[in-house]
Amino acid sequence: MSKTINLTLKVWRQPGSEAKGAFETYGAKDISTDMSFLEMLDVVNERLSVEGKDPIAFDHDCREGICGMCGSVVNGVPHGPQKATTLCQLHMRHFADGDTLVIEPWRSRAFKVIKDLAVDRSAFDQLIQTGGYISANTGAVPEANAILISQETAELAMDAAACIGCGACVAACPNASAMLFVGAKVSQLALLPQGRPEAAKRVQAMVRKMDELGFGACSNEAECEAVCPKEISITNIARLNRELIKAAFGSPF
Amino acid sequence: MKLDAKVPGGPLAEKWDKHRFELKLVNPANKKKYEIIVVGTGLAGGSASASLAELGYNVKTFCIQDSPRRAHSIAAQGGINAAKNYTNDGDSVWRLFYDTVKGGDFRSREANVYRLAQLSVNIIDQCVAQGVPFARDYGGLLANRSFGGAQVSRTFYARGQTGQQLLLGAYSAMMRQVANGKVKMFPRREMLDLVMVDGRARGIVVRNLITGEIECHAAHAVVLATGGYGNAFFLSTNAMGSNVTAAWRAHKKGALFANPSFTQIHPTCIPVHGDYQSKLTLMSESLRNDGRVWVPKNKGDKRSPENIPESERYYYLEERYPSFGNLVPRDVASRNAKNVCDMGMGVGDTGLAVYLDFADAIKRDGRESIHKKYGNLFQMYERIVGQNPYDTPIMIYPAIHYAMGGLWVDYNLMSTIPGLFVLGEANFSDHGANRLGASALMQGLNDGYFVIPYTVGGYLAGMPLGEVKDSHPAFKDAVQEVTAQVTKLLSIKGKRTVDNFHRELGRILWEYCGMSRNEAGLLKAKQMIPELRQQFWENVTVTGSPGEFNQTLERAGRVADFLEFGELMLIDALNRKESCGCHYNEAYKTEDHEAKRDDENHCYVAAWEFQGVGKEPVLHKEPLEFENVHLATRSYK
Numbered sequence: 001m002s003k004t005i006n007l008t009l010k011v012w013r014q015p016g017s018e019a020k021g022a023f024e025t026y027g028a029k030d031i032s033t034d035m036s037f038l039e040m041l042d043v044v045n046e047r048l049s050v051e052g053k054d055p056i057a058f059d060h061d062c063r064e065g066i067c068g069m070c071g072s073v074v075n076g077v078p079h080g081p082q083k084a085t086t087l088c089q090l091h092m093r094h095f096a097d098g099d100t101l102v103i104e105p106w107r108s109r110a111f112k113v114i115k116d117l118a119v120d121r122s123a124f125d126q127l128i129q130t131g132g133y134i135s136a137n138t139g140a141v142p143e144a145n146a147i148l149i150s151q152e153t154a155e156l157a158m159d160a161a162a163c164i165g166c167g168a169c170v171a172a173c174p175n176a177s178a179m180l181f182v183g184a185k186v187s188q189l190a191l192l193p194q195g196r197p198e199a200a201k202r203v204q205a206m207v208r209k210m211d212e213l214g215f216g217a218c219s220n221e222a223e224c225e226a227v228c229p230k231e232i233s234i235t236n237i238a239r240l241n242r243e244l245i246k247a248a249f250g251s252p253f
Numbered sequence: 254m255k256l257d258a259k260v261p262g263g264p265l266a267e268k269w270d271k272h273r274f275e276l277k278l279v280n281p282a283n284k285k286k287y288e289i290i291v292v293g294t295g296l297a298g299g300s301a302s303a304s305l306a307e308l309g310y311n312v313k314t315f316c317i318q319d320s321p322r323r324a325h326s327i328a329a330q331g332g333i334n335a336a337k338n339y340t341n342d343g344d345s346v347w348r349l350f351y352d353t354v355k356g357g358d359f360r361s362r363e364a365n366v367y368r369l370a371q372l373s374v375n376i377i378d379q380c381v382a383q384g385v386p387f388a389r390d391y392g393g394l395l396a397n398r399s400f401g402g403a404q405v406s407r408t409f410y411a412r413g414q415t416g417q418q419l420l421l422g423a424y425s426a427m428m429r430q431v432a433n434g435k436v437k438m439f440p441r442r443e444m445l446d447l448v449m450v451d452g453r454a455r456g457i458v459v460r461n462l463i464t465g466e467i468e469c470h471a472a473h474a475v476v477l478a479t480g481g482y483g484n485a486f487f488l489s490t491n492a493m494g495s496n497v498t499a500a501w502r503a504h505k506k507g508a509l510f511a512n513p514s515f516t517q518i519h520p521t522c523i524p525v526h527g528d529y530q531s532k533l534t535l536m537s538e539s540l541r542n543d544g545r546v547w548v549p550k551n552k553g554d555k556r557s558p559e560n561i562p563e564s565e566r567y568y569y570l571e572e573r574y575p576s577f578g579n580l581v582p583r584d585v586a587s588r589n590a591k592n593v594c595d596m597g598m599g600v601g602d603t604g605l606a607v608y609l610d611f612a613d614a615i616k617r618d619g620r621e622s623i624h625k626k627y628g629n630l631f632q633m634y635e636r637i638v639g640q641n642p643y644d645t646p647i648m649i650y651p652a653i654h655y656a657m658g659g660l661w662v663d664y665n666l667m668s669t670i671p672g673l674f675v676l677g678e679a680n681f682s683d684h685g686a687n688r689l690g691a692s693a694l695m696q697g698l699n700d701g702y703f704v705i706p707y708t709v710g711g712y713l714a715g716m717p718l719g720e721v722k723d724s725h726p727a728f729k730d731a732v733q734e735v736t737a738q739v740t741k742l743l744s745i746k747g748k749r750t751v752d753n754f755h756r757e758l759g760r761i762l763w764e765y766c767g768m769s770r771n772e773a774g775l776l777k778a779k780q781m782i783p784e785l786r787q788q789f790w791e792n793v794t795v796t797g798s799p800g801e802f803n804q805t806l807e808r809a810g811r812v813a814d815f816l817e818f819g820e821l822m823l824i825d826a827l828n829r830k831e832s833c834g835c836h837y838n839e840a841y842k843t844e845d846h847e848a849k850r851d852d853e854n855h856c857y858v859a860a861w862e863f864q865g866v867g868k869e870p871v872l873h874k875e876p877l878e879f880e881n882v883h884l885a886t887r888s889y890k
Binding site for chain 2: 049068091093121135150
């Protein structure tokens with residue numbers, strides 16, 4: 001059943017990307033435990049607005065865990081304490097009365113803070129631009145059932161394709177690596193027969209771009225998998241590495 | 254103004270082929286001389302951007318989110334229809350066409366719907382080639398399921414994330430064109446005005462949401478794919494950022510708005526739980542394939558569901574609609590849920606919920622099989638509500654979901670403003686008064702991949718267009734107007750927040766222009782909204798400054814437009830003195846309380862022409878002719 005709790009928030013406030021930021025403390029009183037985390041922030045922001053103060057900026061859109069736009073580090077964990085859950089799907093029943101929550105933006109060289117908790121993740125779009133696609137112009141395609149794909153392969157590809165591009169993996173990684181994000185896309189397309197012709201080129205280009213954009217290298221910490229709201233497995237990173245080795249030897253398969 | 258839908262002559266099945274042949278072509282070498290603006294990056298905008306760029310046009314694409322991959326198409330769960338007839342169960346282009354016209358309660362344009370059904374098969378081919386991991390059978394062939402209101406299995410799906418996978422397909426095709434230099438992507442930009450030169454759409458004015466700068470962009474044609482207006486109701490299944498602003502500002506520049514009162518209420522959403530609620534979450538209606546909908550027979554029965562014996566449960570859809578049962582179309586399912594709750598049989602804390610029960614399905618097919626089909630949906634429900642659907646029935650209630658109405662377009666998807674095309678949910682064209690499940694994804698991709706590449710070409714080749722630069726005086730005027738509004742919003746410094754006004758507008762619309770409407774209520778709301786709008790402009794508080802990342806300011810502009818648009822919804826609902834699809838006027842019903850159409854007087858598209866804020870718009874009618882589907886009363890009994 002629903003009840004209310006009182007919380008203390010320590011929120012990272014930073015007016016712009018070049019400005020210096022600092023933690024500010026806010027009381028969040030009478031928060032219903034049925035609220036989502038973002039609804040709790042809405043309530044805090046409504047109160048700030050009424051007082052004429054600048055509300056906390058944070059990105060969000062679908063609020064059903066699929067668009068990948070929301071995400072902050074809560075008490076040191078990207079998307080907060082509940083496993084396999086985006087921040088918008090985290091509900092306040094997982095917190096206790098009197099808790100203090102430290103809320104910060106994703107931090108990494110490749111994701112610049114825009115304001116407060118909102119960051120620039122356009123580096124992810126740039127990664128996809130370098131090869132996260134199959135070159136199939138509209139119209140020039142075979143009949144959908146012309147190429148059979150085993151159910152097992154389709155399911156594995158879907159496991160990888162479930163990535164929502166939120167960036168929690170980067171935020172959790174001590175090296176701020178984007179290996180899980182890139183590994184998921186490389187895996188999805190390498191598993192499917194349609195993606196094979198460009199597999200070698202794709203993996204090489206995406207890995208090169210990842211370095212160029214300032215993402216770190218992977219040192220098998222597996223922090224990314226632990227925080228991924230869609231439970232993308234690090235076996236996708238292993239698959240990326242296999243693809244990279246195959247590409248280096250110039251093997252077509 | 255006489256509305257000309259430009260539907261080609263000849264037999265229905267040959268219209269599109271004939272039209273494609275008749276449309277003029279732009280010489281391949283000349284395509285690179287044209288700039289096309291696409292606003293919105295959902296299924297329609299993303300697929301249009303990619304396809305137009307592949308043809309050689311220079312495309313500039315805009316979205317309000319941080320990345321084009323966030324567009325709300327991503328949240329569609331259930332699937333996409335296509336008349337592949339892979340299951341050999343009697344499907345055909347004709348049947349998909351027929352089902353869509355009938356499902357829309359005979360308020361859509363036959364020729365557009367037929368083309369949609371015809372092209373549906375190409376969409377699946379395209380998506381598979383892009384690497385969309387659709388569900389497959391053991392033999393490696395694509396799997397299908399039946400979906401809301403259809404008696405054949407024609408729905409393709411990727412777990413409960415079909416929209417995500419299709420959108421990422423379109424997004425990746427578009428990203429490929431960004432790398433190619435043919436699409437220039439402008440994220441975090443909001444279109445605030447349409448710019449017209451010599452009566453044609455020639456550009457847009459946008460606000461850079463990071464810096465606050467007002468930017469001008471000129472082009473030879475403008476494509477709006479900016480989604481639906483469901484957030485007028487504040488609480489809806491739409492994303493928080495979904496809004497009517499781009500469409501509304503185009504409307505104010507002369508594009509007619511069609512059937513704005515046709516809003517679909519989705520029957521299977523998680524019920525409202527508190528005043529602070531920011532949105533409603535939809536549970537895919539594929540759940541109705543296996544779940545049984547019921548309420549306790551005894552009013553106010555507060556026992557927990559497992560303690561209510563079979564004999565005291567009212568499976569109202571199965572009893573009232575024996576042949577369709579739990580699979581009746583969305584409008585019918587929603588109205589019946591409201592009806593049993595209004596009768597006092599609703600469940601949950603608020604009494605505004607019904608059960609969707611999987612106990613029988615789990616008994617029949619096993620927990621594992623149900624988990625495989627609905628695991629991710631059950632998990633989502635458990636996150637939000639804190640209850641486990643394997644053990645206790647899900648609670649659902651209808652919520653605003655999809656806008657069938659939108660900017661009026663002809664067969665070429667061009668609005669009444671030459672050079673302004675409107676795709677996807679933002680236009681009105683294919684779903685009539687009610688959309689069938691798994692048809693929105695089909696329409697968005699159909700418009701973007703397979704219609705607009707031809708019709709934009711036809712428009713551009715059809716007439717010489719002079720050069721227009723973003724230094725043209727028309728841009729200066731638009732910038733001035735947009736800047737003045739931003740300044741005004743920030744200067745009011747009132748006492749009520751933007752969300753507070755938005756919630757009140759939502760309550761008015763839901764109460765008087767929601768699932769069930771009557772003349773007195775609509776008239777009352779028509780008084781309330783202008784009053785609320787006036788209060789907004791006198792007493793809203795918008796913090797911060799114009800030249801920064803200012804989310805309150807963004808929302809304020811959108812709510813200002815919803816406050817104008819809401820009134821048009823009421824005017825449209827008042828005008829339509831019949832019940833059809835999702836527009837249910839209590840005065841027009843059959844003996845057993847089903848929607849009763851008036852084909853004699855209302856078989857038309859109502860397209861409204863803007864006359865000024867607070868002034869009565871002018872109604873233009875596009876008569877609908879049904880030459881191929883016999884006008885009949887929908888029956889799902």
